[in-house]
Amino acid sequence: AQRVTQPEKLLSVFKGAPVELKCNYSYSGSPELFWYVQYSRQRLQLLLRHISRESIKGFTADLNKGETSFHLKKPFAQEEDSAMYYCAPHRSGSARQLTFGSGTQLTVLP
Amino acid sequence: DAGVIQSPRHEVTEMGQEVTLRCKPISGHDYLFWYRQTMMRGLELLIYFNNNVPIDDSGMPEDRFSAKMPNASFSTLKIQPSEPRDSAVYFCASSFYAGPPGELFFGEGSRLTVL
Numbered sequence: 001a002q003r004v005t006q007p008e009k010l011l012s013v014f015k016g017a018p019v020e021l022k023c024n025y026s027y028s029g030s031p032e033l034f035w036y037v038q039y040s041r042q043r044l045q046l047l048l049r050h051i052s053r054e055s056i057k058g059f060t061a062d063l064n065k066g067e068t069s070f071h072l073k074k075p076f077a078q079e080e081d082s083a084m085y086y087c088a089p090h091r092s093g094s095a096r097q098l099t100f101g102s103g104t105q106l107t108v109l110p
Numbered sequence: 111d112a113g114v115i116q117s118p119r120h121e122v123t124e125m126g127q128e129v130t131l132r133c134k135p136i137s138g139h140d141y142l143f144w145y146r147q148t149m150m151r152g153l154e155l156l157i158y159f160n161n162n163v164p165i166d167d168s169g170m171p172e173d174r175f176s177a178k179m180p181n182a183s184f185s186t187l188k189i190q191p192s193e194p195r196d197s198a199v200y201f202c203a204s205s206f207y208a209g210p211p212g213e214l215f216f217g218e219g220s221r222l223t224v225l
Contacts, residue, residue, distance in 0.1 A: 045216065
């Protein structure tokens, strides 16, 4: 069965500290992976996708096929990074729907 | 474009009442999704439509839930009768077939409280 796991529901770090939000998936084939973010009082929005190998707002995410992980990382957290983060694998060639992980609420403390 | 528009933003109702949530997708988008967000289970896909046709409703929790998309610019999610455990934030999202896969555009959500 296809599954995505975000093991931490809550994560707190201090401003300036590194942050890593974990995501593990169990998907057949080679999924495409996405991170979505929901800031307070804002819409859920796409943060980044692994295929683009991009860095958005200082965040990067590396797909590790051996560990089947797609952890989201930032070397120096900022208070404005406080938000809910969702990992979402998408099986290539499948329909357009996304299955989201259970989410991690990140709080960056001053 | 104002993006995906949902109404109402907040709904408080009593157990047993009918609840109707509404969604207007982004013009030109041909996929529409209904998700439910709770602290315990995160974001769950309830149902999605392609070109107004329901494709997968396996996430709809019970027969009390129903969704329709009578045209390309409007969809409803109905709960009848509502129960306290239905309390959640319900999101509508849309996407375009020719757009980048995995890019969904979400509405602001409808926060439902069933007393």
